[in-house]
Amino acid sequence: MQIYNTMTRRKEELVPLTPGVIRMYVCGPTVYNFFHIGNARPFVVFDTLRRYLEYKGFNVVFAQNFTDIDDKLIRRAGEEGITVPEVAERYIQEYYTDADALGVERSSVNPRATEHIGEIVALVQTLIDKGHAYAADNGDVYFSVRSYPAYGKLSGQSIEDLESGARIDPTEHKRDPLDFALWKGAKPGEPSWETPWGRGRPGWHIECSAMSMNILGETFDIHAGGQDLVFPHHENEIAQSEAATGKPFARYWMHNGYININNEKMSKSLGNFMLVRDIAKEFDLEAVRFFLLSAQYRNPVNFSRELVEQADAALLRIRNARERLDEALAKPAPSSTAEDEAFIASVAEFRGRWEEAMEDDLNTADAIGVLFDFTRAANGFISEPRGEASLRAADALLRDVCSVMGILRHKKEEAFPKEALDLLEERKAARAAKNWARADEIREALKAMGFAVEDGKEGAKLKRL
RNA sequence: GGCACCAUAGCCAAGCGGUAAGGCAGAGGUCUGCAAAACCUUUAUUCCCCGGUUCGAUUCCGGGUGGUGCCUCCA
Numbered sequence: 001m002q003i004y005n006t007m008t009r010r011k012e013e014l015v016p017l018t019p020g021v022i023r024m025y026v027c028g029p030t031v032y033n034f035f036h037i038g039n040a041r042p043f044v045v046f047d048t049l050r051r052y053l054e055y056k057g058f059n060v061v062f063a064q065n066f067t068d069i070d071d072k073l074i075r076r077a078g079e080e081g082i083t084v085p086e087v088a089e090r091y092i093q094e095y096y097t098d099a100d101a102l103g104v105e106r107s108s109v110n111p112r113a114t115e116h117i118g119e120i121v122a123l124v125q126t127l128i129d130k131g132h133a134y135a136a137d138n139g140d141v142y143f144s145v146r147s148y149p150a151y152g153k154l155s156g157q158s159i160e161d162l163e164s165g166a167r168i169d170p171t172e173h174k175r176d177p178l179d180f181a182l183w184k185g186a187k188p189g190e191p192s193w194e195t196p197w198g199r200g201r202p203g204w205h206i207e208c209s210a211m212s213m214n215i216l217g218e219t220f221d222i223h224a225g226g227q228d229l230v231f232p233h234h235e236n237e238i239a240q241s242e243a244a245t246g247k248p249f250a251r252y253w254m255h256n257g258y259i260n261i262n263n264e265k266m267s268k269s270l271g272n273f274m275l276v277r278d279i280a281k282e283f284d285l286e287a288v289r290f291f292l293l294s295a296q297y298r299n300p301v302n303f304s305r306e307l308v309e310q311a312d313a314a315l316l317r318i319r320n321a322r323e324r325l326d327e328a329l330a331k332p333a334p335s336s337t338a339e340d341e342a343f344i345a346s347v348a349e350f351r352g353r354w355e356e357a358m359e360d361d362l363n364t365a366d367a368i369g370v371l372f373d374f375t376r377a378a379n380g381f382i383s384e385p386r387g388e389a390s391l392r393a394a395d396a397l398l399r400d401v402c403s404v405m406g407i408l409r410h411k412k413e414e415a416f417p418k419e420a421l422d423l424l425e426e427r428k429a430a431r432a433a434k435n436w437a438r439a440d441e442i443r444e445a446l447k448a449m450g451f452a453v454e455d456g457k458e459g460a461k462l463k464r465l
Numbered sequence: 466g467g468c469a470c471c472a473u474a475g476c477c478a479a480g481c482g483g484u485a486a487g488g489c490a491g492a493g494g495u496c497u498g499c500a501a502a503a504c505c506u507u508u509a510u511u512c513c514c515c516g517g518u519u520c521g522a523u524u525c526c527g528g529g530u531g532g533u534g535c536c537u538c539c540a
Binding site: 009026027028029030035036038039040041042043070071072152155156157158160161162164204225226227228229230231232233255256257258259260263264265266267268269270291294295296298299300301302306307309310311312313314317320321323324357363365366367368369370371372373376379380383431434436439440443452453454455456461463 | 466467468469470471476477478479480486487488489490497498499500501502503504505532533534535536537538539540
């Protein structure tokens with residue numbers, strides 16, 4: 001599989017450190033609020049990568065953290081009059097509510113910063129011991145950027161360029177404006193932990209280094225996140241981690257593009273964000289997931305209600321195909337013919353094309369194109385009775401594709417209210433009597449109740465609208 | 466100022482050296498009592514502009530134009 005590596009700015013063959021195992025780390029949410037659609041993109045995209053790798057037979061160790069101690073949580077706790085752990089716990093649960101609805105599989109591990117304080121402190125101590133970090137007089141500990149000559153290798157910037165562009169940091173505790181905090185000295189009323197250099201709490205960047213290396217090893221395969229994390233977050237992680245261990249940190253760096261609103265980056269600071277929680281009031285989040293996968297993950301995508309509606313309409317095609325196939329599968333099958341053989345061969349081709357798209361740096365847009373091509377072929381093929389083997393081949397492909405893409409996860413709701421079923425019966429009688437006026441009237445009534453009627457060869461069906 | 470990214474139909478979006486996938490929306494048709502779903506046909510003489518390389522460029526190179534992002538918390 002080819003993966004675009006931000007470090008080398010090229011697509012590279014993904015070769016895991018340990019054959020058959022992929023160790024990956026995705027930067028997770030800071031849990032002080034509900035997450036927005038922009039935050040959702042990496043969750044969905046890298047979940048899809050994980051699912052694909054598992055489909056290919058890899059054992060994927062997938063870690064996504066929760067940042068549960070930082071300025072924003074402290075502020076939030078103050079605003080709500082509750083403790084920082086209470087804020088964290090609440091929004092971790094809210095994260096799961098939205099992530100589950102988006103079809104994001106649970107991580108193998110969900111480390112929380114506060115549960116790894118020991119490793120974080122040890123890592124900071126190592127950096128101090130090796131001369132890469134220093135404790136300032138206010139209890140902060142800073143990483144000395146100039147002590148790590150390779151600094152800037154991920155973002156493609158030299159220390160000098162960064163220096164000239166850096167805004168003046170008001171803090172006087174740093175020796176160099178580029179230095180960043182590994183540890184923040186305790187302030188009154190804030191959560192803090194005891195360390196050899198005084199009480200305090202971890203800085204943001206060091207958490208991810210400590211947790212990822214602790215769980216996945218000092219060198220692991222994939223480190224992923226949004227493009228806005230390239231600098232400084234991931235650059236800093238590399239500096240800290242490699243300075244401490246002397247070994248390469250992550251081997252492949254993957255970064256997803258932004259979600260935009262009117263071609264402008266959606267972000268909490270700009271205030272133009274849309275909460276996944278709010279979108280869920282209007283749309284099935286499966287449509288949102290499908291929308292997110294309808295573009296290649298590195299490209300920016302605009303978000304709008306209209307586009308989710310388009311995605312929803314497109315998804316309906318796949319749902320309908322799924323239903324038609326289920327119905328075909330439920331019928332007695334005639335014995336296979338040469339046409340079945342040919343169809344089975346074409347299914348194998350579709351599978352090949354789909355995998356090829358997925359393996360080209362997770363080109364889900366292209367992969368979806370293959371899915372639709374397959375859908376049309378299958379819909380046409382099953383318009384008449386077909387052998388079991390060919391139906392099963394189609395079923396297996398559709399299942400695999402949907403499973404990797406995380407769509408069509410819901411079971412069909414077959415429980416219709418008695419009132420609706422009675423109306424359907426009455427309509428059947430009316431149609432038998434060729435009383436079309438009454439039949440149409442009932443169809444309208446059912447529509448008003450939220451059900452569509454579809455007349456097929458084997459009678460009428462109800463569908464939820 | 467430094468470092469990147471993007472520009473393909475009404476709306477999305479692949480393709481990235483061999484003559485424009487797919488979806489939504491629209492139009493026509495088959496099926497249907499009428500619909501719906503499904504299927505078929507149709508919708509870009511052309512990929513922001515100008516040069517260059519090439520037998521051949523949407524695809525590579527150079528230069529423009531327009532838009533975006535990172536360099537500060539941010540997915």
